[in-house]
Amino acid sequence: MLIKKATDIPSSEITSEYVYRNRRQFLQAAAATLTAAGMGALVPTSSFASSKYDTEEMRTPERDVTSYNNYYEFGTGKDEPALNAKGFKLRPWTIAVSGMVKKPATYHIDDLLKGITMEDRIYRMRCVERWSMVIPWRGFPLATLINKLEPLPSAKFIKIQTLYAPDRMPEQRRPILHWPYTEGLRMDEAMNELTLLAIGVYGKEGPAQNGAPLRLITPWKYGFKGVKAIAKIEFTDKMPLTAWAEEAPHEYGFYANVNPAVDHPRWSQATESRLTGGLFDQLRPIKTQLFNGYTEYVERMYRGMDLRVNF
Amino acid sequence: MIKALKILVFFLCLVPFLVLLWGLVTANLGTNPIERITHTTGDWILRFLVLTLAITPLRRLTGWNQLVRFRRMLGLFAFFYGCLHFTIYVLSIASLNVSEIANDIAKRPYITVGFTGFVLMIPLAITSTKKWIARLGGRRWQMLHRLIYVSAIAGVLHYLWLVKADIRYPARYAIAVGLLLLFRVWTAVRSRQPVTQVSGG
Numbered sequence: 001m002l003i004k005k006a007t008d009i010p011s012s013e014i015t016s017e018y019v020y021r022n023r024r025q026f027l028q029a030a031a032a033t034l035t036a037a038g039m040g041a042l043v044p045t046s047s048f049a050s051s052k053y054d055t056e057e058m059r060t061p062e063r064d065v066t067s068y069n070n071y072y073e074f075g076t077g078k079d080e081p082a083l084n085a086k087g088f089k090l091r092p093w094t095i096a097v098s099g100m101v102k103k104p105a106t107y108h109i110d111d112l113l114k115g116i117t118m119e120d121r122i123y124r125m126r127c128v129e130r131w132s133m134v135i136p137w138r139g140f141p142l143a144t145l146i147n148k149l150e151p152l153p154s155a156k157f158i159k160i161q162t163l164y165a166p167d168r169m170p171e172q173r174r175p176i177l178h179w180p181y182t183e184g185l186r187m188d189e190a191m192n193e194l195t196l197l198a199i200g201v202y203g204k205e206g207p208a209q210n211g212a213p214l215r216l217i218t219p220w221k222y223g224f225k226g227v228k229a230i231a232k233i234e235f236t237d238k239m240p241l242t243a244w245a246e247e248a249p250h251e252y253g254f255y256a257n258v259n260p261a262v263d264h265p266r267w268s269q270a271t272e273s274r275l276t277g278g279l280f281d282q283l284r285p286i287k288t289q290l291f292n293g294y295t296e297y298v299e300r301m302y303r304g305m306d307l308r309v310n311f
Numbered sequence: 312m313i314k315a316l317k318i319l320v321f322f323l324c325l326v327p328f329l330v331l332l333w334g335l336v337t338a339n340l341g342t343n344p345i346e347r348i349t350h351t352t353g354d355w356i357l358r359f360l361v362l363t364l365a366i367t368p369l370r371r372l373t374g375w376n377q378l379v380r381f382r383r384m385l386g387l388f389a390f391f392y393g394c395l396h397f398t399i400y401v402l403s404i405a406s407l408n409v410s411e412i413a414n415d416i417a418k419r420p421y422i423t424v425g426f427t428g429f430v431l432m433i434p435l436a437i438t439s440t441k442k443w444i445a446r447l448g449g450r451r452w453q454m455l456h457r458l459i460y461v462s463a464i465a466g467v468l469h470y471l472w473l474v475k476a477d478i479r480y481p482a483r484y485a486i487a488v489g490l491l492l493l494f495r496v497w498t499a500v501r502s503r504q505p506v507t508q509v510s511g512g
Contacts, residue, residue, distance in 0.1 A: 068342035076477040131343055176476045266419055279344040283402055
């Protein structure tokens with residue numbers, strides 16, 4: 001019998017203490033999901049399937065989700081990405097996987113996604129600029145892909161980068177940020193059940209301005225964490241220097257967790273303006289929740305950490 | 312003639328406001344109406360400040376002295392859009408919470424500087440009438456109204472400190488205000504020259 005040494009088990013595969021201690025709850029939740037899924041089949045409410053992670057809040061209309069974007073590669077105005085990303089080709093597309101991983105290679109995206117089931121999840125998205133949306137994403141857990149790629153136990157972080165192609169992403173010709181846009185997660189954050197790679201919104205693939213063909217979604221973090229048009233994934237033992245932290249280190253940190261108690265130097269983060277298609281909704285700002293309301297799923301990862309220092 | 316032109320200019324200055332109002336009534340201000348109103352009014356404050364500051368240099372360059380008769384109106388429109396800008400901020404960002412507004416103004420440099428620029432426009436708007444010019448006397452009135460230089464600089468700083476990374480738009484205002492203020496410095500230095508010549512001789 002082959003006995004594996006402890007170090008052979010990548011940290012991503014170790015069941016966290018929290019999940020272990022709460023395994024009964026976990027099973028109950030799983031059972032509830034199955035029941036809910038059964039009910040869902042009887043009461044079809046929309047074109048996309050519901051998940052246990054869905055928020056019941058009013059969704060931001062599709063037109064707004066796809067025409068109001070922060071995507072500096074296609075322009076710094078919110079309406080520019082929808083216009084400038086119009087002809088952006090989503091195929092062919094390759095993703096270079098490198099670093100501390102068993103299967104480093106440059107993959108065609110369709111090979112990488114083969115066999116992965118897409119799901120729809122309605123998440124809140126909170127931008128650091130104080131606006132928020134409720135968006136149905138189509139995608140899959142990042143954990144699924146990470147497990148496929150088999151990171152080495154030494155990998156502590158995942159670094160994810162946008163495509164660098166100034167001929168296709170016009171604003172990359174100007175030094176607005178240090179291109180390509182770089183983001184990163186700690187391995188446990190990357191493996192979190194909430195963390196998604198999205199291929200689209202509102203039950204379909206695309207559009208490009210929302211980050212297609214592949215983008216990151218971490219609903220408990222500020223929106224800028226959601227690196228778009230992913231072309232590079234690196235497993236590393238060093239905390240990646242993320243784009244905004246490089247641009248303004250005193251304003252943006254690595255973690256970027258939504259936290260009403262930790263202000264951005266230029267904006268109070270205590271409240272947010274929910275974009276659901278009306279001015280009068282906006283005139284009643286809602287209170288921002290710690291971890292954007294996803295505490296039950298993520299709080300355990302930050303126990304004992306000072307969130308004011310690790311912002 | 313000037314009177315008719317003034318009425319025309321008045322309505323032209325009102326166009327950005329009417330466009331916003333129309334957007335509001337027809338619910339057509341985009342995904343983030345508050346942001347649209349804030350940015351539009353903010354832009355027009357700076358544009359009107361630049362126009363107001365441009366009157367004197369233009370007068371000198373063209374010799375068309377009647378231009379000065381438009382200055383008060385342009386300055387008051389800067390203040391008008393300033394009032395809208397401040398009101399929408401109070402209504403939305405701070406939702407009428409006085410302590411939050413005070414906190415914002417004290418703690419965030421871009422708001423501190425923007426608020427200062429706006430407050431400094433208040434005495435200028437009040438004393439913009441002929442009566443006040445007479446009451447203060449031309450010289451003192453002119454001294455007071457040089458506060459517009461501070462307001463314009465404050466407005467530009469407010470915008471510069473607000474943007475996250477792309478400073479192209481605020482930079483345009485910075486250049487415009489910078490050039491218009493340089494013109495003042497230049498004329499002040501030039502008008503002092505005869506004095507130096509006398510004292511030198």
